[in-house]
Amino acid sequence: QKEVEQNSGPLSVPEGAIASLNCTYSDRGSQSFFWYRQYSGKSPELIMSIYSNGDKEDGRFTAQLNKASQYVSLLIRDSQPSDSATYLCAVTFNDYKLSFGAGTTVTVRA
């Protein structure tokens, strides 16, 4: 599998703050990039997908992709306690066969 690295956690942020998550990948040919949220004991839930360079915003989430730097990030604005979870970065070349990072655990302090 292709290598995907995420910034080590855990990450603790106060409620209302911005949580910033980073991910780098090794395969320059990767085409599709995803962020999944996984609550403890549950399966991953897709929260963002991004395919081209730049920013993509969806509600309080913003994904940023820089293919030249092989870097993808996720910003969570106005963090809520319900955002406390493990966030998984996933990368694929051109199909659904995903390579996952180790995940970053985020805790939002009320």
Added chain:
Amino acid sequence: GAVVSQHPSRVICKSGTSVKIECRSLDFQATTMFWYRQFPKQSLMLMATSNEGSKATYEQGVEKDKFLINHASLTLSTLTVTSAHPEDSSFYICSAGPRTAGNTEAFFGQGTRLTVV
């Protein structure tokens, strides 16, 4: 997003027995499905690619005779853990996605927590 359903959500079995896990795509057809395994505090590791109407493709280090995969229809893939042992206890999750132009989003089933005693 698309819906992927997995059953059972939790199973406890005795060492040496076999367990079958089902993965269904409910609102789309899936020629390919993926099976992952996740140990506590670790990320998801791909076990195999399930191909409708043909043999599954296994990742390096995954025993194909122990983890039997059948993908007999466009909406159903099954994973059978044969002769289960305590070290097979894990969280097994399947994924699939509708093939639409320019979109490779994959969705996960609810997962199956297997405990072998």
